[in-house]
Amino acid sequence: MNAPGMCMLHSEGSKQRWLDAYQGGWQLMFPKVGNECHYKGALYGFHGEASMVPWKYQVEKTGEKLRVRFCSHLTRSPFRLERVLQLESNKVTLTLEEKITNLGREAMDCVGAAYCFRRAVSLGRLLASCPCQINHRCCA
Secondary structure, eight states, X not given: OOOTTSSOTTOSSHHHHHHHHOOSSEEEEBSOOSSOEEETTEEXXXXXXXXXXXXXXXXXXXXXXEEEEEEEEXXXXXXXXXXXXXXXXXXXOXXXXXXXXXXXXXXXXXXXXXXXXXXXXXXHHHHHHSOOOXXXXXXX
């Protein structure tokens, strides 16, 4: 597997670089979704940078719970992203917690989306082998 952002150095344009790097799975698009644009003097590439930057992770196992914490800092905007995925024994629910922190001194507009591709290598067998439902609760 290629490190995020490393396999598309020769592609023209941010959309093509994103598509070249896309390996399927569960993509987080942040701080924007869609075509590249300029905002507050910076160029924001196709679907933002959250799915293109490296993420650190830590696995925690306590009792009947398995949690994986992910953290990343964006480079073109002052956001820190945190995600926690949790599984519990004898439950068929994957819990996702997300926290986005603006580390800058001014307010920043942003939009985000998560895209789960059913046929992706990373999730495909799991999702294709059984009926699934994705529920999302958003809190401001």
